[in-house]
Amino acid sequence: MLYQEFDAYLTGDMNPDQVKELESRLEQDKVLQEQFEIYQFAVRNLENTYDPKTAAFKANLEAISKAHFAQNTQKGKLITLNRWMVSIAASVVLVFGLWYFLSDQAPQYSDFDDHEQAAFVERGNAEVMLKEAQEAFNTKHYKDAVAFFEKIPTTSRTTEVTYFYAISLLETNQFSDAEKLLQSIVNLDVMYKDKALWYLALLQLKQHHLESCREYLYQIATDSEVSEKAQTLLQELE
């Protein structure tokens, strides 16, 4: 009888007087209230368990999961093959002269600091500091670039401008300021998020914080334009 009451209440099959009476009893009787809450919890879970949308979600999740892990297993096999070839090459070098093999095995920031060209100045845009900053950046005069970027009015500081400003700060070892700008891009701009994550990883690499570097690399989407570079660096860090 009690459970039939709970069922009628939850399916809206009670008249207002009956609703009021049950709610009053629930308020006064804590044991009854607890039983009702568990009954209600069971009903919600049953609704979810047997909802066709839940089955559809699980099927979709399974498919996406399989595709993701299949793709990454393939990459893993390629990485293993590349490493094997590198090992063979290294062995050949060792055989012909061990004293040639002196360089530090750990990856270096300088191996990855090949920045893209900046092109954020639009034709007809008269903002002088933007042009100066772009020119200085593209000719690798990063200290000058930072000085010009600092003078760009806030209204002209698009995400793209901020991105190149951050790289300039990284090049001049102003790590804290570079990190703040890159983090703001990650948080606010979906288009530049993965590129900013890449530079956050390089920022850690430059300071030889290899574990932190790895943490950022893992966050980079596998379908982004920097994912190949990220995978290369991850291989070298392992």
Place this chain on the structure above:
Amino acid sequence: MHEDQKYIEGLVTNNSGIIKQIYSRFVPKVTHFIVTNNGSTDDAEDVVQEVLITLYNQSKTESFVLTCPFDAYFFLLCKRKWLNVLKKKTIDKVTIDHENVYKDDSIPVSVLETDLFSQKDALFHEMLGKIGDSCKELLLLSFSLSSMEEVAVKLQTTYAYVRKRKSICIGKLTELIQSSNLYKQLKSK
């Protein structure tokens, strides 16, 4: 509400784009953790799927609101799940300091909420398995067909009978849950 609530909403609405983003952005870190802690990529695949199904179930039944970044939240949930798996296998060689995972003071509230839901969810499914076949069949029909009249037709009986049976079966489930040891433990949390 955190801006990363979009990942929770994406799961609940079965948005393939968001689910793929979760896999590409957050799963590699989990995979690396599991593979470097006595696990395989198959283990990682299972753990990730179970956690995402838990998040889906929690949001569908409790209207869950995320209050921290999804990255840390998801990783911690997967980490805790994997360490629980290892604990059950009683493997000793866990290379990370797993004791820290069980200290609550540094763990985001959202992680603790989901952890608690996950235990309640497991309890529900365990007891659902114990209510007997006729109740299971009746509840399956009651919650997947569009009306109890249809259920009555399907079972070749009366509407009044199936309504009564449905409430009795859910009542049985309620009693099984309430009398379990796990329920008593969860109640004290």
